[in-house]
Amino acid sequence: MTGTPPLPIPDPHARARLLAAVRFDKRGLVPAIAQQHDTGEVLMMAWMNAEALNETLATGRACYYSRSRGGLWRKGESSGQVQSVVDLRLDCDGDTLLLLVDQKGVACHTGRRNCFFLAPRGGELTEIAAPLVSPESLYGT
Amino acid sequence: MTGTPPLPIPDPHARARLLAAVRFDKRGLVPAIAQQHDTGEVLMMAWMNAEALNETLATGRACYYSRSRGGLWRKGESSGQVQSVVDLRLDCDGDTLLLLVDQKGVACHTGRRNCFFLAPRGGELTEIAAPLVSPESLYGT
Numbered sequence: 001m002t003g004t005p006p007l008p009i010p011d012p013h014a015r016a017r018l019l020a021a022v023r024f025d026k027r028g029l030v031p032a033i034a035q036q037h038d039t040g041e042v043l044m045m046a047w048m049n050a051e052a053l054n055e056t057l058a059t060g061r062a063c064y065y066s067r068s069r070g071g072l073w074r075k076g077e078s079s080g081q082v083q084s085v086v087d088l089r090l091d092c093d094g095d096t097l098l099l100l101v102d103q104k105g106v107a108c109h110t111g112r113r114n115c116f117f118l119a120p121r122g123g124e125l126t127e128i129a130a131p132l133v134s135p136e137s138l139y140g141t
Numbered sequence: 142m143t144g145t146p147p148l149p150i151p152d153p154h155a156r157a158r159l160l161a162a163v164r165f166d167k168r169g170l171v172p173a174i175a176q177q178h179d180t181g182e183v184l185m186m187a188w189m190n191a192e193a194l195n196e197t198l199a200t201g202r203a204c205y206y207s208r209s210r211g212g213l214w215r216k217g218e219s220s221g222q223v224q225s226v227v228d229l230r231l232d233c234d235g236d237t238l239l240l241l242v243d244q245k246g247v248a249c250h251t252g253r254r255n256c257f258f259l260a261p262r263g264g265e266l267t268e269i270a271a272p273l274v275s276p277e278s279l280y281g282t
Contacts, residue, residue: 004263006260006261006262007261009261009264011264014261014264014265015264017264017265017266018261018264018266021259021266031172031186033174033183033186035181035183039181040176040180040181040182040183041181042174042176042183042239044232045172045174045232045237057261087260088260088261089257089258089259089260089269090257090259090260090266091185091186091256091257091258091259092249092250092251092253092256092258092259093256094259096186096256096257098183098257108233109233110233112233115232115233115234115237116230116231116232116237116239117230117232117233118162118230118231118232118233118235119147119228119229119230119231120147120148120150120155120159120198120229121147122145123150123152123155123156123159124155124158125158125159125162125231128230
């Protein structure tokens with residue numbers, strides 16, 4: 001196995017065994033945290049259903065489930081800001097995923113590198129990071 | 142404000158304003174990711190209700206809501222493995238928290254430093270970390 005990257009996983013049976021270990025919630029979803037693999041920066045959290053996770057495992061590209069749109073959300077499909085999945089972790093309870101990704105550009109739809117830019121400062125919620133790119137440049141006008 | 146740590150937040154009105162910015166789900170819960178503040182290690186993900194978050198903000202110690210027990214879960218109360226909350230982030234949608242913590246000992250109830258110890262290796266889910274302490278030593282026998 002040395003030298004073989006963890007993802008993608010071409011064998012559908014292997015993917016099915018991995019999927020069987022995940023405890024999806026009543027909605028059929030599991031939270032997935034995306035962390036930049038080399039810096040440790042937590043970029044975002046989103047949700048996956050079995051289909052999204054299966055596609056992520058098969059392709060090595062992060063695919064989530066959009067609760068607002070009710071369908072697969074291939075990260076970066078509109079914006080170009082794709083996430084290559086370098087490795088993946090399941091937690092002790094089997095109900096949370098951690099994706100170690102290589103994020104192209106920015107993860108947040110606001111144009112910030114990560115989604116976690118609000119923090120208490122002096123007791124008030126404050127923006128602690130500015131957009132690196134405009135949302136318009138990501139999604140068109 | 143320089144030099145004032147983000148937490149704890151003693152003013153109940155300031156805490157109430159922060160709580161009002163959080164979009165709790167239909168169950169009244171919000172996912173909270175705990176990350177070791179200095180190494181970037183993602184330790185665990187758990188859930189908070191408004192009461193748990195309010196206590197976390199007030200004390201600077203991580204307090205979650207246990208879905209299995211249906212009550213507050215003061216992290217480390219039984220095990221001694223407390224989490225001091227150094228900083229806190231809310232994401233762009235207001236529906237996920239990131240806690241930057243200083244974890245005493247281990248975060249995982251299995252005795253591992255973090256909960257994310259299962260990973261695909263050669264297509265099979267594999268334990269990639271061993272317990273540092275026995276669960277019995279954490280919770281008694």
